[in-house]
Amino acid sequence: MRTLASSLDEREIIEFTQQMIRTPSLSGEEANVAEQVAAEMNRLGYDRVEIDDRHNVIGYINPGGRPMVMLNGHIDHAGVGQMKDPFSALIVDGSRFGSSGDAIYGRGACDMKGAVAAMVHAAATLKGRPGLKGGAVVTAVALEEKGEGEGTKHVLSHGVRADFAVCGEATGMRVNVGHRGKFNVRVTTRGRTSHACSPDRGINAIYKMGPFLGRLQTEYTLPSHAILGQCTCTVVDIMASPGWTSPTVPDSCSVIVDRRTLPGETEEQVLAELKQIAARVAEKDPQFRAHMDIVTRTSPMWIDPSNPIVQRVEQARSRILGDQQPVGAWLFGTDAPYIIEQGIPCVGFGPGNETFAHSEQDHVPIKDVIDAARVYAQILEDQCL
Numbered sequence: 001m002r003t004l005a006s007s008l009d010e011r012e013i014i015e016f017t018q019q020m021i022r023t024p025s026l027s028g029e030e031a032n033v034a035e036q037v038a039a040e041m042n043r044l045g046y047d048r049v050e051i052d053d054r055h056n057v058i059g060y061i062n063p064g065g066r067p068m069v070m071l072n073g074h075i076d077h078a079g080v081g082q083m084k085d086p087f088s089a090l091i092v093d094g095s096r097f098g099s100s101g102d103a104i105y106g107r108g109a110c111d112m113k114g115a116v117a118a119m120v121h122a123a124a125t126l127k128g129r130p131g132l133k134g135g136a137v138v139t140a141v142a143l144e145e146k147g148e149g150e151g152t153k154h155v156l157s158h159g160v161r162a163d164f165a166v167c168g169e170a171t172g173m174r175v176n177v178g179h180r181g182k183f184n185v186r187v188t189t190r191g192r193t194s195h196a197c198s199p200d201r202g203i204n205a206i207y208k209m210g211p212f213l214g215r216l217q218t219e220y221t222l223p224s225h226a227i228l229g230q231c232t233c234t235v236v237d238i239m240a241s242p243g244w245t246s247p248t249v250p251d252s253c254s255v256i257v258d259r260r261t262l263p264g265e266t267e268e269q270v271l272a273e274l275k276q277i278a279a280r281v282a283e284k285d286p287q288f289r290a291h292m293d294i295v296t297r298t299s300p301m302w303i304d305p306s307n308p309i310v311q312r313v314e315q316a317r318s319r320i321l322g323d324q325q326p327v328g329a330w331l332f333g334t335d336a337p338y339i340i341e342q343g344i345p346c347v348g349f350g351p352g353n354e355t356f357a358h359s360e361q362d363h364v365p366i367k368d369v370i371d372a373a374r375v376y377a378q379i380l381e382d383q384c385l
């Protein structure tokens with residue numbers, strides 16, 4: 001009998017990727033692409049296909065099977081910015097982006113409609129196999145780009161269960177075991193208003209922020225991790241009030257600090273570190289006061305490389321691709337931590353290179369998409385038959 005990987009229809013996978021790219025699907029606007037995904041699942045003979053009220057698509061092959069393998073990807077994409085022909089889904093020579101072979105170009109190609117197409121088709125190869133024990137659930141979720149896992153959390157809180165999961169965000173065809181998390185911290189300095197024509201009578205909160213930002217940039221020592229890499233910290237926004245439209249020295253200035261974190265780093269720790277920097281500013285300027293609070297949190301992901309699930313995915317990968325690669329990590333965040341939070345071990349493997357995600361060169365090599373589908377099919381072959 002043919003292996004699952006060899007029964008994939010490559011042309012259909014490419015066409016389905018293109019079809020999804022041609023359908024814009026910003027976060028919150030996934031209805032049309034969700035319909036496409038559900039229609040493809042139905043066409044491929046999935047046993048159960050649902051679209052929930054967030055436009056998450058959930059498709060099962062052998063819903064009662066064990067083990068149940070979850071393939072998770074998202075169907076929304078980042079904004080297009082100045083990207084040229086973002087919904088063209090053209091097949092282009094990948095060498096123009098430094099990739100090899102033909103590639104599919106368009107917003108969401110590598111993040112991550114190529115992976116969703118690969119997953120939808122890979123799971124379908126299980127259908128009707130004699131001796132089928134396990135099952136597959138493809139969760140093609142909405143609202144991932146907003147960054148707090150809303151789509152995946154919704155799916156998991158409405159009864160979708162699995163024994164383990166693969167997150168298909170672009171890994172450059174390596175197996176990824178984690179990524180850093182993020183705290184966005186708002187830091188606010190205070191001053192005193194005066195008319196801007198006589199600034200000496202006030203205390204300018206923006207000037208109070210200056211020394212803090214200087215020290216943040218030069219004096220903040222951040223931890224690093226052998227696989228997840230170096231933590232980073234940068235300022236991503238600045239606001240002042242009451243604002244320049246009435247000429248007033250501002251008495252309040254806030255910045256948003258983006259601090260990437262390792263697993264185990266707590267809010268209290270990160271706030272204490274930032275307060276220490278503020279304390280050094282205050283030593284030189286007794287008037288300096290800064291208030292800090294965390295405004296958003298994104299979880300880090302980590303699964304130990306020795307976890308048997310990681311090894312199963314690595315084995316399937318090297319069986320199909322014929323080589324071995326050390327495990328890696330993403331720079332960006334994914335929905336994987338929200339899957340792990342629910343007690344479902346999750347590993348990353350997906351087509352394309354994350355450096356092109358959200359970029360004007362968003363594309364995915366066709367060979368990656370097909371190989372990823374073959375690897376997903378191999379995982380299902382190893383686990384479910």
Ligand SMILES: [Zn+2]
Binds near residue numbers: 111112144169
């Ligand atoms: Zn993504």
